Amino acid sequence: MCDEQGAAEVETDGCPPASADLLAQHAPALLHEAQVGLFVLDVVDQRILYANPYFAELVGRSPEELLTIPVLDMVEPEYRDLVAERLRERIAGKPVAPYTVIGRRKDGTNFDAHIAGRRLEVDGRLTLVVTITDLSDYNRVLRQTQRIQAQKEAAEAAAEAKSRFLAAVNHDLRQPLHAIELISTALRRNLVHPAALLLCDRIDQAGTSMTALLDSLLDVYRLDSGALHPSLRTFPAGDLLRDLGSEFGPVARERGLRLRVTHTAKTVVSDPAILRRILANLVNNALRYTQQGSVQIVCRRDASGVRIEVRDSGPGIARDEHQRIFDEFTRGAASADGTPGTGLGLNIVSRMASALQAPVTLRSEPGRGSVFAITLPRGQDVATHGTAQPAEPVTATLPQFSETG
Ligand SMILES: Nc1ncnc2c1ncn2[C@@H]1O[C@H](COP(=O)(O)OP(=O)(O)OP(=O)(O)O)[C@@H](O)[C@H]1O
Ligand SMILES: [Mg+2]
Numbered sequence: 001m002c003d004e005q006g007a008a009e010v011e012t013d014g015c016p017p018a019s020a021d022l023l024a025q026h027a028p029a030l031l032h033e034a035q036v037g038l039f040v041l042d043v044v045d046q047r048i049l050y051a052n053p054y055f056a057e058l059v060g061r062s063p064e065e066l067l068t069i070p071v072l073d074m075v076e077p078e079y080r081d082l083v084a085e086r087l088r089e090r091i092a093g094k095p096v097a098p099y100t101v102i103g104r105r106k107d108g109t110n111f112d113a114h115i116a117g118r119r120l121e122v123d124g125r126l127t128l129v130v131t132i133t134d135l136s137d138y139n140r141v142l143r144q145t146q147r148i149q150a151q152k153e154a155a156e157a158a159a160e161a162k163s164r165f166l167a168a169v170n171h172d173l174r175q176p177l178h179a180i181e182l183i184s185t186a187l188r189r190n191l192v193h194p195a196a197l198l199l200c201d202r203i204d205q206a207g208t209s210m211t212a213l214l215d216s217l218l219d220v221y222r223l224d225s226g227a228l229h230p231s232l233r234t235f236p237a238g239d240l241l242r243d244l245g246s247e248f249g250p251v252a253r254e255r256g257l258r259l260r261v262t263h264t265a266k267t268v269v270s271d272p273a274i275l276r277r278i279l280a281n282l283v284n285n286a287l288r289y290t291q292q293g294s295v296q297i298v299c300r301r302d303a304s305g306v307r308i309e310v311r312d313s314g315p316g317i318a319r320d321e322h323q324r325i326f327d328e329f330t331r332g333a334a335s336a337d338g339t340p341g342t343g344l345g346l347n348i349v350s351r352m353a354s355a356l357q358a359p360v361t362l363r364s365e366p367g368r369g370s371v372f373a374i375t376l377p378r379g380q381d382v383a384t385h386g387t388a389q390p391a392e393p394v395t396a397t398l399p400q401f402s403e404t405g
Helices: 007-012 019-031 053-059 077-091 136-189 193-226 237-254 274-289 343-355
Strands: 037-042 048-051 097-104 110-122 126-132 233-236 258-261 267-270 294-302 305-312 360-365 370-376
Touching: 037 053, 037 110, 048 294, 077 110, 077 126, 077 258, 097 305, 097 370, 136 193, 193 274, 193 343, 233 237, 237 274, 237 294, 237 305, 267 274, 267 305, 267 370, 274 294, 274 305, 274 343, 274 370, 294 343, 343 360, 343 370
Parallel strands: 258 294
Antiparallel strands: 037 048, 037 126, 097 110, 110 126, 233 267, 294 305, 305 370, 360 370
16 A cells, blocks of 8 residues: 555555545446446437446336436426536547536436536547536535525514614613603702692602603513523622612612612622512512511522522512412502502513513512522632622521511
8 A cells, every 4th residue: 555655655656546546446446336426428319328326226227227317307497508508518639627407317306406517528429528516415404504694683673673662762762761851850949839849759650650660661662572692601790789778779778778788798690680670670669669667689599509588577468369469450459559669660570570581589478478599509609898708697687577488
C-alpha cells in the first residue's frame, strides 16, 4: 500500500498510485456499488448503453429494461423539453451547469433528480456520462426548514407588533391617568369645603382603580400574547420585599392595618419584575379583603428553596374556593360585600408563577386568615447592611391570627 505521506518515496520505487490501481481492478464493482445514479447515453439514438443498479432502483426499473426505453420517459412530461434541450447542448459541447428536474419512476411516483453530465467518447462512439442524485429528502428538509423559518419570522413580527402595541397602550393610557392624579392633587390644595374634598378623594380612588385595571389588562395581554419572557437572575429578596412595604405601607395605614415585612438576607433566582407583579397582587388582595389586624410578607427557607408568604388576618377562604378563585374573572365570598375588583389578580398570579416555574400555594379557611406563598429557587445569601444577618425569626413578626393548614 502507498500511504499519502510515503507517496513520493514509493513512486520512485515504481509503486503505481493506489487510486489508479483500484480503478483498473475494480471499476465494475465501484460503479455497481456507487450510491449515486449513473448511466451512459448513446447520443445518436438517445438510448442508455449502461445504467448502474442505484439508478435502476431510483427509477423503479430493471437495468435491462433501462436499455430499451427512451431516457425522457424517466422525467415528468413538463420537464421533458428542458431535459431534451440540455442534452442537445451537452452533445454540442456547450457548457451545461447541473440542474434539477422532477424524475418519474415506473410506478408514476416522483423524485427530485439533480442531473450532471459529461461528453465521453467510448469505442469511437460519442456518449454522455450522466449522474443523477436524488435530492428528494434534502429538498423535503429544505422546504420544511424554509417553512419553519417563515413561521418563525411571522411570529417574531407579530411579537414585535404586540410589543409596540403594548408600549403605546401603556404610554397613552398612563399619561392621562397621571395627569388626572396631578390635577386632583393641585385641586385639593385649593379646596376647603369638605364635600369638595370628598369628591377629590373619589377622583383619586377612580384613578387608582383605573391604574390597577390597566396594570392587570396589560399583564393579561402580555400573558395571552406570549410577550412575557422571564429573564431570570439572582437578586436579594429583601430589596423587593422592602419596596413592596414602601409601596403598600400608605394603603395599609389608610385601611387601619399593620403591614409587616420580614427582613431577609436571602437571595432568590427569578425575574424580579414578574415576581414583583405576583407579590403586589397578593399583598393588594390581602390588604383589600382584610378588615382588621395585619398583613405580613415573610421570607423563609424550605426544602425546595425560598418561600415568600403573604399572610393576612382577613376573612379566610373556604376550601371549595381555593381552586376557583385562580380562574379568570372569578371572585369569592370575601368580595361578596361589593369590594371592587375584576377577578383577574389571582389568575395573573398563577399564570406568571407558571412562567417562572414557581409554584403558588394557598392555606386558608374561613375565619382564620390566609397564607398565599410562592417558592423560588434559592440564590446565594448576601449580607444586608454590610454584615450577614440571619433572617428575623418568623415567629417574632407573626400577626395575631391562627395559622391554618
Ligand atoms: N387574601 C384574601 N383573603 C380572602 N379572600 C381573597 C384573598 N385574596 C383573594 N381572595 C378571593 O379571591 C377572589 C379572586 O381574587 P383576585 O385577586 O383574582 O380578584 P379580585 O381581587 O376580586 O379582583 P382584581 O382583579 O381586582 O384583583 C377575590 O374576589 C376574593 O374573593
Ligand atoms: Mg385581586
